[in-house]
Amino acid sequence: MDEIPDNCKVATTLDMIVGKWKIAIMLHLLHNGTMRFNELRKVMPSVTQKVLTSHLRELEEEGIIKRVTYPQVPPKVEYSMTKYGESLQMILDLMHDWGVSHLAQKQRQQSRQLFENDNG
Amino acid sequence: MDEIPDNCKVATTLDMIVGKWKIAIMLHLLHNGTMRFNELRKVMPSVTQKVLTSHLRELEEEGIIKRVTYPQVPPKVEYSMTKYGESLQMILDLMHDWGVSHLAQKQRQQSRQLFENDNG
DNA sequence: CGGAATCCTCTATGATACTG
DNA sequence: CAGTATCATAGAGGATTCCG
Numbered sequence: 177m178d179e180i181p182d183n184c185k186v187a188t189t190l191d192m193i194v195g196k197w198k199i200a201i202m203l204h205l206l207h208n209g210t211m212r213f214n215e216l217r218k219v220m221p222s223v224t225q226k227v228l229t230s231h232l233r234e235l236e237e238e239g240i241i242k243r244v245t246y247p248q249v250p251p252k253v254e255y256s257m258t259k260y261g262e263s264l265q266m267i268l269d270l271m272h273d274w275g276v277s278h279l280a281q282k283q284r285q286q287s288r289q290l291f292e293n294d295n296g
Numbered sequence: 297m298d299e300i301p302d303n304c305k306v307a308t309t310l311d312m313i314v315g316k317w318k319i320a321i322m323l324h325l326l327h328n329g330t331m332r333f334n335e336l337r338k339v340m341p342s343v344t345q346k347v348l349t350s351h352l353r354e355l356e357e358e359g360i361i362k363r364v365t366y367p368q369v370p371p372k373v374e375y376s377m378t379k380y381g382e383s384l385q386m387i388l389d390l391m392h393d394w395g396v397s398h399l400a401q402k403q404r405q406q407s408r409q410l411f412e413n414d415n416g
Numbered sequence: 417c418g419g420a421a422t423c424c425t426c427t428a429t430g431a432t433a434c435t436g
Numbered sequence: 437c438a439g440t441a442t443c444a445t446a447g448a449g450g451a452t453t454c455c456g
Contacts, residue, residue, distance in 0.1 A: 185395030186319050186388050192398070194314055196449065199306050213418050224450055229419065239401065249456085250417040260401065267390050268306050274387060275305030278312070281359065281380065316429070333438050344430055349439065369436085370437040 189267070192238050195231050197223050199268070202257065205241060206265060210256040240264065309387070312358050315351050317343050319388070322377065325361060326385060330376040360384065 193199060197220060204219055205211060211219075216228060223231075232255060235241040240261035246252040313319060317340060324339055325331060331339075336348060343351075352375060355361040360381035366372040 184319075184323060184392055185399065186323075186391045188395030188398055189391040190314070190319065194310070199304075199310065203304060203306070217418095224452095225419070226421090226451090227449060230449090238398075239405065245418090251419080251456085253418060264394065267387070267394060270387050270390060271306045271309040272304055274384065275308030278308055278358070279305065285359065337438095344432095345439065346431090346441090347429060350429095365438090371436085371439080373438060 192235075192240060193264070193268075195234065197227065198231050198235060201228075201231055201235065202240070202261065202264065202268065205255060205257045206262065210254050213253050213255070216255065235261070309384075312355075312360060313384070313388075315354065317347065318351050318355060321348075321351055321355065322360070322381065322384065322388065325375060325377045326382065330374050333373050333375070336375065355381070 193202070200220055200223075201216065204216060208215075213228075213232075216232075217223065217225070220228070232241065232243065236243050239258055242256050242258050244254045244256075246254075313322070320340055320343075321336065324336060328335075333348075333352075336352075337343065337345070340348070352361065352363065356363050359378055362376050362378050364374045364376075366374075
């Protein structure tokens with residue numbers, strides 16, 4: 177993203193967490209600690225293997241999650257948040273809170289419009 | 297987004313601010329107060345009219361920005377953040393700060409890798 | 417089990433031209 | 437000035453198959 181004032185780095189953070197399932201992945205890892213590939217698939221049945229893999233790779237690339245492979249057959253791979261990745265939780269929490277109040281606000285807006293249509 | 301624990305509403309907020317130019321639009325409005333359509337175009341020359349319009353409509357739809365049209369020829373339309381939209385600034389600031397430190401962290405990672413390649 | 421490879425679809429964005 | 441209308445395109449995501 178260009179043409180943003182003051183050398184803004186909002187987009188840097190945004191790019192880390194944008195991706196259809198990245199938030200879900202991070203929240204599951206934050207909640208469960210360590211998870212194997214198929215455990216992630218089980219809690220997110222709608223994600224395809226390909227997308228899950230690519231999201232995990234990208235999060236790993238940014239240092240947000242850690243990937244540990246155990247050289248055995250069948251393979252075993254464990255994912256977890258890094259300390260660094262955990263520092264994102266503050267932002268996620270804030271976004272969650274704002275989202276909740278936003279939904280409440282929209283509710284109020286819609287009620288008001290209904291009222292005005294009925295009584296205006 | 298589904299399959300997220302605890303009825304999470306992170307995605308609600310994310311959906312508001314995802315869009316190639318939405319962050320830029322919000323930051324310009326936060327910085328300048330009120331701006332006309334073509335003023336926004338001038339500070340963001342890479343955005344096409346169509347995309348700028350659709351982003352503005354979506355932000356307005358969510359109550360984040362306010363659109364005021366003056367019924368005159370030639371038309372005059374002014375955009376500004378709503379009080380409500382301004383409550384997002386906290387999140388944007390936090391994301392900016394995280395982005396800055398993330399870039400610093402990546403720098404360090406890359407330096408370390410160079411060092412290890414030279415001296416390992 | 418945890419992928420990689422291939423092919424496909426759909427949506428966000430862009431280019432361009434026109435208008436009240 | 438502030439849009440709308442059309443058409444085009446890249447890339448994110450999805451479906452399916454195969455593999456060590």
